[in-house]
Amino acid sequence: MTETVVVFLYLSIVLYIGIFAFRRSRATGEDYFLASRSLGTFVFLFSLFGTNMTSVAILGSSGKAFDTGIGVYGLMASSSALVIPLTIFLIGTRVWAFGKRFAHMTPVAIFRDRWDAGHIGTVIFAVQALLLMPYIIVGVKGGGTTLNAISGDRVPEWLGGGLVALVVMSYVFFGGMRGTAWVNTFQTILFLSFGLVAIVVIGHGVGGFSATVERMLAESPHPATGGSPHGLAHLLSRERMSPATFFSYTLIPLSSIAFPHICIFCLTAKRLGSFRRTVILYPLCIMAIWLPCVYLGTIAASDPSIHSAVDASGNRDQVMLLLLRNNAPEWLAGILGAGIMAAVMASDSQILALSTMFTEDIFAYYGGKRVFGERIQVLTGRAFVVGATIGAYAIAMTTREKIFDIATSYAFTGYAALFPLMVAMAFWRRSTRWGALASTLVVAGGLAFIAYYQNAYPQPPLGAEPSVIWAAGGAPLLTRTSAGLAFLGGFLPVAPLLVLSALAMVVVSLLTRPPSPETIERYFPGPRSISSPRVEEPGGRDSGLSSRRM
Amino acid sequence: MNYNFRFAGESVPRPVPGSPDARTMKKFVLALLVIGLYAAHHDIWFWTAVRPLVFGFLPISLFYHASYTVAACLLMVALVKLAWPEDLSRWAEEDRRGPGGREGR
Numbered sequence: 001m002t003e004t005v006v007v008f009l010y011l012s013i014v015l016y017i018g019i020f021a022f023r024r025s026r027a028t029g030e031d032y033f034l035a036s037r038s039l040g041t042f043v044f045l046f047s048l049f050g051t052n053m054t055s056v057a058i059l060g061s062s063g064k065a066f067d068t069g070i071g072v073y074g075l076m077a078s079s080s081a082l083v084i085p086l087t088i089f090l091i092g093t094r095v096w097a098f099g100k101r102f103a104h105m106t107p108v109a110i111f112r113d114r115w116d117a118g119h120i121g122t123v124i125f126a127v128q129a130l131l132l133m134p135y136i137i138v139g140v141k142g143g144g145t146t147l148n149a150i151s152g153d154r155v156p157e158w159l160g161g162g163l164v165a166l167v168v169m170s171y172v173f174f175g176g177m178r179g180t181a182w183v184n185t186f187q188t189i190l191f192l193s194f195g196l197v198a199i200v201v202i203g204h205g206v207g208g209f210s211a212t213v214e215r216m217l218a219e220s221p222h223p224a225t226g227g228s229p230h231g232l233a234h235l236l237s238r239e240r241m242s243p244a245t246f247f248s249y250t251l252i253p254l255s256s257i258a259f260p261h262i263c264i265f266c267l268t269a270k271r272l273g274s275f276r277r278t279v280i281l282y283p284l285c286i287m288a289i290w291l292p293c294v295y296l297g298t299i300a301a302s303d304p305s306i307h308s309a310v311d312a313s314g315n316r317d318q319v320m321l322l323l324l325r326n327n328a329p330e331w332l333a334g335i336l337g338a339g340i341m342a343a344v345m346a347s348d349s350q351i352l353a354l355s356t357m358f359t360e361d362i363f364a365y366y367g368g369k370r371v372f373g374e375r376i377q378v379l380t381g382r383a384f385v386v387g388a389t390i391g392a393y394a395i396a397m398t399t400r401e402k403i404f405d406i407a408t409s410y411a412f413t414g415y416a417a418l419f420p421l422m423v424a425m426a427f428w429r430r431s432t433r434w435g436a437l438a439s440t441l442v443v444a445g446g447l448a449f450i451a452y453y454q455n456a457y458p459q460p461p462l463g464a465e466p467s468v469i470w471a472a473g474g475a476p477l478l479t480r481t482s483a484g485l486a487f488l489g490g491f492l493p494v495a496p497l498l499v500l501s502a503l504a505m506v507v508v509s510l511l512t513r514p515p516s517p518e519t520i521e522r523y524f525p526g527p528r529s530i531s532s533p534r535v536e537e538p539g540g541r542d543s544g545l546s547s548r549r550m
Numbered sequence: 551m552n553y554n555f556r557f558a559g560e561s562v563p564r565p566v567p568g569s570p571d572a573r574t575m576k577k578f579v580l581a582l583l584v585i586g587l588y589a590a591h592h593d594i595w596f597w598t599a600v601r602p603l604v605f606g607f608l609p610i611s612l613f614y615h616a617s618y619t620v621a622a623c624l625l626m627v628a629l630v631k632l633a634w635p636e637d638l639s640r641w642a643e644e645d646r647r648g649p650g651g652r653e654g655r
Contacts, residue, residue: 026570070612078615082622086584097642120563211609217600234601236609243594272639276630283623289615295608325612525641 004151006334010190011167014183014345018171022181030367032176033105043185044274047349049285050184050191050254050267052084054135054346055142055317058191058293058339062323063316065297066306069235072297075249077290080284084254087422089279091257092266093195094426096275098523101268103543105424106353107263108361114425114523116365116515118432124421124436125361127259127444132354133392135259138411139347139397140389142317146344149321150337158397164341168348169389172355177268179336180348187342189549192285194339195292198324202296207325209299216302235298246488251494255415258422260355285374289343295415296323312323318351348394348435355384384395396497417443417497420505428509430522450485453478578632587625591618 004079030036032427044045054060095110104110112121118277120308140444144157145243171179203209216232220377234240256262297319302308306322320340324333363369369377420439424431453469457480460467466479466486481484485493514520596611604613 070609071644074591074593074615074618075613078618078622080621081592082584082587082625085626086621086629089626093638097638100642210603213603213607213609233600237596237598237611243597247592250588255569272635272642277635280623280626280632283619283626287616287619291612291619295612470584 001154002330003334003337004147004154006331007105007147007150007337008034010338010341011163014186014351015167015171016176017183017186018179018529021175021182025176025178027378029359029364029374029377029381030103031104031178032381033360034264034431035178035181035351036266037100038270039181039268039274040270041274041277043181044265045281046188046271047181047184048088049348050188051261051265051346053188053191053192053289053343054138055146055344057199057289057315058194058320058343059142059145061290061293062297062320064299065235065294065317066316066319068241069237070298071238071246072269073294074289075241075246076240076252077286077294079250080253080256082288083250085279085282087254087257087419088266088275088282089147091422091426091531092262095257095263095266096269096272096390097423098394102119102522105264105267106357106360108357109262111190111421111425111433111436112361112365114515115431115433115436115521116519117436118194120433120437121365123441125357127414127440128418129354129357130444131411131418131447133395135411136347136350136354136388136392137396137399139168139344139350140392143168143341143346143347143400144314144316145201145315146321146337146340148521149325150334151320152325161393163391164345165393166463168345168351169385170332172196172352172389173385176351176381180352181268183348184346187345188285190341190342193254193286193429194336194342195289197332198296198320198328198336198339199331201321201514202299202327206299206303209295212299216299232301236313236338242486242490244488245492246489247485248492248495250483251498252412252492254498255412258415258418259350259353259411261349262358263422264353264356265349267331272319278485278518294318296320296486299323351385351388351392358384363543407433410451413450413492413494413497414443414447417446417501419498420502424505424509430509430514431505432438432509432512432514435505437510438504441500446493446500450493453480453485459517472518474493485486576632580629582623583628587618587621590621 009208025031028034028036041044047197047231060070061076068075086527095107097105098110102110102113104113110123111117111124114373117124140161143523144159147155147160147163148157155163171183177183206212213236216236240248257266267273300319300323303326305321305326306319309322310316321337324336328336359368359377363380364377368380372512421436424435435538457467457469460482461479465483466481468476468477468479469485470478475488476489487496593611593614596614599611600609602610604610608616
């Protein structure tokens with residue numbers, strides 16, 4: 001009971017922060033959707049990190065580690081620690097600069113301007129919006145699971161998911177980007193503290209980690225594991241993990257900068273200097289949250305009561321909550337549960353991003369802002385927040401797949417495969433709108449292919465041999481594993497899809513006419529000094545002018 | 551082709567700091583570091599290893615990846631110190647023509 005009360009108290013604080021932000025707001029689109037591009041270093045770092053960490057970071061990671069072991073850290077966390085800050089450094093800074101200079105508010109707005117792409121931008125919007133929905137669903141579903149587990153089944157999943165969705169919708173509706181950023185900052189501090197406290201409390205509760213690990217290494221097969229001939233020792237190494245799968249997971253973090261909500265967050269920084277500490281501290285923030293969760297998820301496999309509960313519910317994402325319940329006093333489990341809720345409720349910025357994209361890329365682009373004015377544009381954005389949240393809730397309550405798999409199969413894979421668009425936009429002058437369209441359509445087609453085969457072939461049980469869908473000369477080309485589809489004996493779909501998407505961008509761009517020289521000159525100024533006299537060109541555009549091309 | 555033959559003992563001119571050659575060299579070294587760190591992620595040498603248990607409870611491959619994360623942080627420090635796109639900031643924030651003080655779309 002105490003745990004439930006603490007979590008409800010946390011939800012009230014979050015709601016208050018969002019409404020407090022409302023009092024600081026101005027009635028402009030740039031203020032509601034981008035907090036007037038005013039976020040300082042501290043809020044920018046924590047809100048960007050908090051936005052990127054969803055229920056996958058705590059619930060999904062520990063659930064997967066429960067099945068797969070410590071390899072999950074290398075699979076998702078340490079690769080993200082290199083790739084995500086690197087993409088923020090290389091591409092996020094350019095997104096910020098393009099947005100600041102040309103007043104863009106969404107990635108599609110940048111694509112449209114950079115490639116002279118009108119309706120092609122609308123196609124990219126549609127694909128991006130469709131891919132963002134599963135990620136929002138992950139948040140809502142995680143909210144329901146978490147509240148249900150924390151309350152000991154007092155709050156059913158449908159009600160928990162509904163309450164979380166309502167709180168998120170309220171502070172996004174009122175506070176816009178400012179409210180979302182402040183709430184994310186508060187949440188990030190909370191769930192970063194979670195890792196440290198959880199590891200100390202649970203370590204004490206299980207009788208010390210050294211003893212537990214030695215027991216796992218020495219123990220004969222545990223009855224609760226179904227009589228596995230390998231016992232639990234395999235969870236402490238990667239002996240059952242395919243190197244091809246491990247490699248392809250390093251491509252997943254490329255999705256981060258291609259996600260519209262991360263891209264839009266890059267536009268909120270007050271100055272470029274705000275990126276410095278974000279880039280440097282990002283890896284450490286990842287370690288602070290992922291290392292305890294993966295380790296504790298692995299250790300949980302040695303607890304027969306957790307095995308029984310997980311087998312009964314079929315929900316691996318409850319592992320961390322069960323560990324807390326078994327090892328922490330009730331009041332502390334409540335505070336730690338609030339930390340989990342903080343990570344779970346990351347769907348706020350995705351809902352806001354979807355709303356920003358709709359109002360900027362569709363409503364404003366097709367004349368709504370010109371006809372109805374900026375006030376109605378903001379109102380439309382708020383109405384969209386309500387609609388998107390209700391839609392995500394309805395889908396979340398009728399889908400039964402595991403959090404990690406939904407997110408990985410569709411959203412992460414799709415956005416990682418859209419990464420070539422970001423690179424071409426930021427660095428490749430010769431890239432064209434047709435190349436961008438081809439790349440986007442390849443990704444959409446690839447995801448439809450994945451969805452079709454995942455549904456057509458039943459999921460094999462965990463640990464069972466994958467079923468072969470296509471084979472050539474006895475070698476499997478395409479298989480259905482318990483985690484999804486795999487190519488060439490272990491590569492995740494993201495690997496071939498990323499290659500195909502990049503090829504489509506390069507080949508089609510080279511075959512089609514490049515953007516106008518004026519457009520290229522605006523985005524990639526010539527090699528004149530930044531301090532040289534400004535040259536005005538016909539049409540009133542300035543040309544200028546960095547000492548280096550960007 | 552430009553062949554530069556030098557006799558033993560003859561001094562090789564160093565790139566002047568801030569010159570295009572020095573910048574290219576710096577970018578090349580940083581790119582090598584990034585590629586090297588990415589390659590180091592695939593630690594096949596610890597694939598099946600559990601022992602030694604670092605601090606008595608951390609399997610060696612998990613400790614390796616935790617250390618890898620710290621190395622990624624240090625690499626980011628180097629990138630920020632040595633390759634920060636300062637002129638990008640000036641370019642983005644300089645006065646512009648067009649509506650709202652920004653270059654129009």
